[in-house]
Amino acid sequence: MAIRVQTAEWWRDAVIYQVYVRSFADADGDGIGDLAGVRAKLPYLAELGVDALWFNPWYLSPMADAGYDVADYRRIDPVFGDLEQAEALIAEAHRLGLRVVVDVVPNHLSDQHAWFQEALAAEPGSEVRDLFWFRPGRGENGELPPNNWDSVFGGRAWTRVPDPDGSPGEWYLHLFASEQPDLNWNNPKVAEEHESILRFWFDRGVDGVRIDSATMPAKDPDLADFDPEHPPVPHPYVDRDEVHGIYRGWRAVADSYAEPRALIGEVWLDRPDRLAAYLRPDEMHTAFNFDYLNCPWDAERLREVIDSTLQGHAPVGAAATWVLSNHDVTRHVTRYGRADTSMGRSPAQHGAPVDLALGTRRARAAFLLSLALPGSTYIYQGEELGLPEVQDLPDESRQDPYFFRTQGADIGRDGCRVPLPWSGQAPPFGFSPQGAPAPPWLPQPADWAGRTVSAQSGTAGSTLELYREALRLRRHRPELHGDRFRWLAEPDRRTLYFARGGSFRCLVNLSDTPVPLPEGAEPLLASVPMAATAVVPANTTVWLSCAEPG
Template sequence: MADQHAAAEPAEWWRDAVIYQVYPRSFADGDGDGIGDLTGVRDRLPYLADLGVNALWFSPWYASPQADAGYDVADYRRIDPAFGTLEQAEALIAEAHALGLKIIVDVVPNHVSDRHAWFQEALAAGPGAEARDLFWFRAGRGPHGALPPNDWQSVFGGPAWTRTRNRDGAPGEWYLHLFAPEQPDLNWNNAKVREEHESVLRFWFDRGADGVRIDSATMPAKDPALPDFGPDASPAPHPYIDRDEVHEIYRAWRALADSYPRPRALIGEVWLADPKRFAHYLRPDEMHSAFNFDYLNCPWDAAALRRVIDATLAAHASVGAPATWVLSNHDVTRHVTRYGRADTSFGLSLRQHKAPTDLELGTRRARAALLLDLALPGCVYLYQGEELGLWEVEDIPDALRQDPIFHRTGGTDIGRDGCRVPLPWSGDAPPFGFSPAGASAPPWLPQPRQWAAYTAQAQDGRPGSMLTFYREALRLRRGEAGLRGADFRWLPEGSPGVLGFTRGDGFSCLANLSGAPVPLPAGADVVLASDPGVGPGVDELPADTTAWLRQR
């Protein structure tokens, strides 16, 4: 069942695929409770196929208390009731395959939910129990163990340790959580942890999943000594990021993925500054690809982008892996907003909350960035709603914010809710078709009323709309032979602030990131431009515009 749909598909489809991230809670609500679900996704699979993407990546849809939007997994073999059932997930995979869409599911190896059966057993068993060796339980420091075992800090703010209570109510051991307290870290030195995750991979691969996206892929392996890592600590090796031991995990996963008649893909969330260390995850016996965060973080600047593109292609070529290009996801400020700011780079700290934003400029640059992405060799990731031109929603009332980052930092970091607002599908007022008529609850996060002009229905078939532009760009990319494979050559440098390169015979891409128009090359026809006004008879490329060209 799982392999029949792709008999004619390229075995290494991930090398140049366009992969669309579905954040289930915010995609489409089929039952009217204000939360997106699998019914909503299934109803809109034709929309996704028509958009022209090759695969869908689903953020976690598993049973979870939702302390961190599903990244606190309680049971990988059940679908969260808010989203649907396992049977619905299996039906969705089959329906997607029938439309030619691959399916990628999320796996979170660093931690599980504190409601996971293992952690509940460990709490009940008490100090010294075998069940506690699946996690990182330790006695505290200082008088009566009142201080955490070390100085590690949570990614979400505050200490990375929480103290338990013994059965008699007395303070007990501490447990490690590099994210929220509801997300205890697993001990990957325990063979049972390794065996369970391989079983989970088989569970979803056997149900037709074409690959897995690996969350926080650099973090599962820990220094068993749990040393302090304060500002004066040695920079390497890090006690819990990018340790050499982590590669043993992914070599085992790769062997499992390759054991299927149609090999499954492993895709890593790898945040690393060192390109050589990054490439280690993409060696031929490890992951197939990994997210390119250097590119996502890069400002809208030609010289900076060229450096990142060169470094990306070189790092991936060294291990024979395909590069990836991504502008937005569920963790970062939407790029229409970022590109409309004076500082167009992205930083995880504070997210430039309420910095002045020119959305018209940001949208213009976002269109140009899409054509640049799609012309580069490798795989492209899209985040749901970017094809509609959606921006970051920054005026969500504090009482409605749900991201643990917001709560654990006391609101100094507003968190990621602004990029997770439910999508607008139709109509002129919230919920904009996200929920069906007569829904029992509003969308779980409020939608801006200005999105009335940005619904999929309002943009469908409208010349020049963002949705029409995405569909056309993806259609042309599929049909352009020069955009397949690894061929890539920079054109001779011309005007400052302009990036130009060729792909294949006669096809080129020109991106003008400068503040002024530049001449289009003589003897070239415009295949597609991010500015709808660029076409026959036009001899200049406006500022913040990208064009695909074909030499006559």
Template sequence: MADQHAAAEPAEHAQWWRDAVIYQVYPRSFADGDGDGIGDLTGVRDRLPYLADLGVDALWFSPWYASPQADAGYDVADYRRIDPAFGTLEQAEALIAEAHALGLQIVVDVVPNHVSDRHAWFREALAAGPGAEARDLFWFRPGRGAYGELPPNDWQSVFGGSAWARTANPDGTPGEWYLHLFAPEQPDLNWNNPKVREEHESVLRFWFDRGADGVRIDSATMPAKDPALPDFDHTAPPAPHPYIDRDDVHDIYRAWRALADGYERPRALIGEVWLGDPERFAAYLRPDEMHSAFNFDYLNCPWDAAALRRVIDATLAAHASVGAPATWVLSNHDVTRHVTRYGRADTSFGLSLRQHKAPTDLELGTRRARAALLLDLALPGGCYLYQGEELGLWEVEDIPDELRQDPIFHRTGGTDIGRDGCRVPLPWSGDRPPFGFSPEGATAPPWLPQPQQWAAYTAQAQEGRAESMLTFYRTALRLRRAERGLRGPDFRWLPGIPAGVLGFARGDGFSCLANLSGAATPLPEDADVVLASDPGLDRAARELPSDTTVWLRQR
């Protein structure tokens, strides 16, 4: 298919990802167009004007491909078909074209570490039996122990329990084991097999040819494995790790970058890279690999000025070393919503048990969330928003156990409640569930229950209210797009800033102050307030309250 973008596009816009605001759409929870309680492409298409009006530059879609949905679509059965729950390939193509007409870029998800156990390759491998060529596309191994009754090694699943599942032979006797670093329904691929590499490059071309402007790469550090599959001590991991951040994983992304750069308008590669080592992280962003990656150090950082300054400095230094743009993110489909996190005594994100039912001050969390947005949007680089944060939504923690669907909850026996709480369907209108998520008259309830308190947080309820979170997001995004000082890499910390306050300048005469201390602090006398996170702060104010961020322009 022809490239859907003009060949004469300015060079700076062709590299849109360098300072874009990208909005994550979690399809099953965004909007339900057909009334079955599950979000779909019809619902998204109906609300594309809402997203364009919000002021974002691009949309990232969590997987919309054919899938049994064992892990909410991250178990892909066929990349070339849309899951029937979401719609059709023709609808996806129409959505991409309609988004482009509104000036929105489109990023689709790819999951290179694994596929679904319903994928044609895995079905063939199971039917073929031990030693078959089809099994070399995965990690099949005989078990240990006298009768092969023990897993091939001691690796553990990210979702809890062993990372190995045992198969059954055609005669019903126990067979080989296969590796799944996530759920058993997600068998890991063997990237040493050329067919795996060829197939994924074909998938990239399939979506790039249909107008996708980039791909988000799930679990990007994990596809390459030590072929010896050694045991290892999780408390003292060896170097290199047997399946995280191995040097040979970079060969995959160099090939992908060459493919992406081969288009008249280069496509973007965006990595989910969870790494604590800044140098190892930056290696994924070298000029011949990915264009950008998620900044999880920033997401994990507590609401503390000194800690945030350290993360900002480390982030900018690591990205500058490879010429890549930094990114800033507060929430996504895997983590506790930041309105909830910022309302707790411990404001960092704990991936283990997510601080389930820890006391939360939602008013404080909302105040800090507003301040955090202005801080994010003022930093150099790109920014990611998660659907619903523009409405001020919080983590829903009281979902009944029988309605929870995240495999983390089930595989840990409920000790980790999982990620359902940040995936509850969005409230659009009305005063009771489904809050416009499904069309009027729909009989199927939303796939996860919505709290009644969200009646005051629907998009409709916030429309036109000057103090609402939705209005605040629209205003901030409009000003960010118009402010020339917020483009490019220019960034410098301001001198003489009190402890507990972050202050920096961008461009000529524009600055940002974020007060994370427990007391008000004076504002500079030679600057005017452009925008404040506190809706009650007067533009002529001379003090910056606690947990408040302002954008300033020097007179």
């Protein structure tokens, strides 16, 4: 296994693998993935050919929202391990040439965090309450919330708490679950603490942070009502200009290291110019491309998204990112197998017919497209196995607050978080040790035997082997690094065809019929096996070598 050598600006064209620890590998048999399980599988990830690992929160947490309710950033939750294990994992990853990225959640903390517990015990108007958004209620006796804001998870965004004497008291803001009180970034202590958290993890070798809900920490200080169907500009809590000061402070911390650390934003915005503002040279390095993730399987729409992404990033000199799935959205094998390929989770979409064969074929083609575009690519764990969304989870096994706070109107994210299958013919498919006393924390489908790592390893045509070969080729093709990119004349309007410089070409056939192979082009790799004919099959991507320079 070759150890990778990476440049200082590794994030510009890295392939980053998302590790959802709880569902990756369980070493101690309690049915929940842990750091020891991840460390044991690091050789698998290195051999897969990725450059970096992004870990969802592994910090101490009551797990009201799968760890995104952080109680202490300087401790590892015992269900995952301890700080010593985290440090050993980071060091081992580095020895294998893998960078490490961890999550930071600036919008909120856990209601079990020491700050919030102190705030609950304090009087209204106290300094510690100013770390959050405590406000008196409206109405004759303060019985109504301070404003009409709703939670992202459903229901109102305010919870009332008793005063220290037990009488009904103030309300606090939580744009997510009630267990996730929002922080008040107007208080300088909040910025000081988060910059200290960054240094804590950077000093332990972490190469970057992924910033959760990055547009939301800054709030309208007046907390005014608004109509969510016709929100004002600026929005009261999304993409306010004040938020950029937060990340300029973080960038200063990241740049203070001999090898600068990367800042990667979860930035959900419709306007490319507003997104690009987060990527200015003194703020974040990259941001997730949700327009691409949510784009339908359509040549014209994909071309528009690719063009707008590259054009929007160019003025600020930032690298684009390409992502198809993550821990928050329906897996793309399933999305691409539905008539509606968007990432919604309504009961109607959840229950829509799925053609898994078609979805798998399109997903493989989409991966080769993503990997051929300039910028960095993200792989969500299990996508290299072609895993679909698990849509038949029993309600009693679900844990996502989306499901509960919307009374099932949003089916939740558990279906994309089912533990990985590693080996064997039946659950837990090697996720937990043989004879483990506890089943996986979410039930695995009984028919996943053919999708395990062991079943696909060395199997010609498997999705795992396609990923391994594509990542190997990408690493060794100089044309696939850097920014060179130009569209070429498509053989059909339902195709995408582009060059990356040198002799490399990529052709994506998004139609349901074959299209001609470009003259003089020799296939390097295709998303499905190709017969020795001069056509590219339907729903297929092919990488090509062409004598004509790009």
